[in-house]
Amino acid sequence: MDDRQRLDRATAHLEPPFAVLDMDALRSNAAAMVRRARGKPIRVASKSIRCRAVLERVLAMDGFSGVMAFTLPEALWLVSIGLRDVLVAYPTADRTALRALGSDEAAAQEITVTVDSPEHLDLIESLRTPHPIRVCLDIDAGFVAFGGRFRAGALRSPVREPEQAAAVAADVAGRPGLRLAGLMAYEAQIAGVGDDVPGPYGRAVRWMQQRSRRELAVRRGRIVRAVRQVADLEFVNGGGTGSIEKTIAERAITEVAAGSGFFHPRLFDFYRGFTGRPAALFALPVVRRPAPGVVTVLGGGYPASGAAGPTRLPQPYLPEGLRYHPDEGAGEVQTPLLGEAAAGLRLGDRVWFRHAKAGELCERFPVLHLVEGDRVVEEVPTYRGEGMTFL
Numbered sequence: 396m397d398d399r400q401r402l403d404r405a406t407a408h409l410e411p412p413f414a415v416l417d418m419d420a421l422r423s424n425a426a427a428m429v430r431r432a433r434g435k436p437i438r439v440a441s442k443s444i445r446c447r448a449v450l451e452r453v454l455a456m457d458g459f460s461g462v463m464a465f466t467l468p469e470a471l472w473l474v475s476i477g478l479r480d481v482l483v484a485y486p487t488a489d490r491t492a493l494r495a496l497g498s499d500e501a502a503a504q505e506i507t508v509t510v511d512s513p514e515h516l517d518l519i520e521s522l523r524t525p526h527p528i529r530v531c532l533d534i535d536a537g538f539v540a541f542g543g544r545f546r547a548g549a550l551r552s553p554v555r556e557p558e559q560a561a562a563v564a565a566d567v568a569g570r571p572g573l574r575l576a577g578l579m580a581y582e583a584q585i586a587g588v589g590d591d592v593p594g595p596y597g598r599a600v601r602w603m604q605q606r607s608r609r610e611l612a613v614r615r616g617r618i619v620r621a622v623r624q625v626a627d628l629e630f631v632n633g634g635g636t637g638s639i640e641k642t643i644a645e646r647a648i649t650e651v652a653a654g655s656g657f658f659h660p661r662l663f664d665f666y667r668g669f670t671g672r673p674a675a676l677f678a679l680p681v682v683r684r685p686a687p688g689v690v691t692v693l694g695g696g697y698p699a700s701g702a703a704g705p706t707r708l709p710q711p712y713l714p715e716g717l718r719y720h721p722d723e724g725a726g727e728v729q730t731p732l733l734g735e736a737a738a739g740l741r742l743g744d745r746v747w748f749r750h751a752k753a754g755e756l757c758e759r760f761p762v763l764h765l766v767e768g769d770r771v772v773e774e775v776p777t778y779r780g781e782g783m784t785f786l
């Protein structure tokens with residue numbers, strides 16, 4: 396039985412649209428991530444999962460420890476349902492949530508928020524919460540070349556050099572309402588950019604990534620040493636799914652973050668260092684056949700975040716050989732698909748898609764159907780299905 400037959404059989408009782416998680420693929424992806432991390436713990440990026448049951452299951456596997464959350468209200472909720480060691484990896488200006496954090500002793504012990512400037516520290520300190528708030532200092536891990544005329548990587552923190560990092564760390568140490576718990580430097584230009592791309596673009600990416608790795612390994616080491624002179628650090632976090640084996644090779648790194656690798660969405664097909672199995676899929680029904688060689692499915696317009704373009708669209712995955720109409724792309728309520736495979740599809744048949752990114756899929760569906768082999772064994776709510784839409 397091929398994957399399409401297996402998934403069709405497992406879900407024959409469901410009416411599309413719906414989303415599934417192939418648990419065998421998920422487990423094999425998780426095991427591959429752990430092998431790549433060679434003994435260093437992987438902090439699970441919740442934004443790339445957005446389903447409580449799946450988060451709990453992967454955290455129960457060996458090799459994974461702690462959560463990297465995306466908002467403070469999310470982190471407070473996760474801790475309230477029993478998860479521990481939650482790092483909110485993006486700064487917050489949510490005074491209500493910060494007050495709630497600093498007023499709840501248990502939450503204040505389990506949650507760490509991200510800061511990168513005295514402005515963040517002032518905001519947190521101004522709330523004068525009964526319990527000190529744990530903070531993580533975010534460092535710019537971007538790559539800069541040609542005298543600053545070229546830059547790659549996410550625009551995150553203004554803190555880039557060891558002296559700057561040590562100054563913010565010293566500032567934290569001088570404020571009784573705050574406690575420095577860790578340091579984070581996310582190299583998006585390596586972890587989130589596929590290097591297995593043909594032609595000059597691929598060569599340019601590999602050139603940039605090689606130089607960036609070398610530069611970052613030295614700078615990150617210096618930053619960690621400078622900050623450790625001022626304060627103890629419980630963790631130094633870096634990387635993402637695309638860079639696990641590279642990031643953990645640095646001595647200064649104590650843990651790596653990763654999330655997308657579990658679902659293995661389309662954008663993660665383009666890496667030389669690893670492969671994975673598509674684990675999260677969604678099915679749309681064929682609802683009409685406008686012309687020979689064309690079928691139209693219901694829905695489909697679930698683009699991923701980031702700079703808009705074709706790479707952000709879901710991939711028509713099974714049956715193989717379907718593509719978008721160039722004028723229509725993935726539509727709001729219907730999506731025509733062209734290609735030889737269209738001839739074999741009838742009304743009500745499913746077309747299986749992969750999202751370009753991982754967790755965003757769960758903002759479109761209230762549940763994930765968990766598939767074992769050729770059977771759906773369980774249905775679990777996504778964040779959205781629990782009414783938890785944090786972003």
Ligand SMILES: Cc1ncc(COP(=O)(O)O)c(C=O)c1O
Binds near residue numbers: 652
């Ligand atoms: C701070 C941080 N760490 C790690 C990651 C990697 O996540 P993933 O493994 O899902 O690509 C991200 C993703 O954007 C991130 O923002």
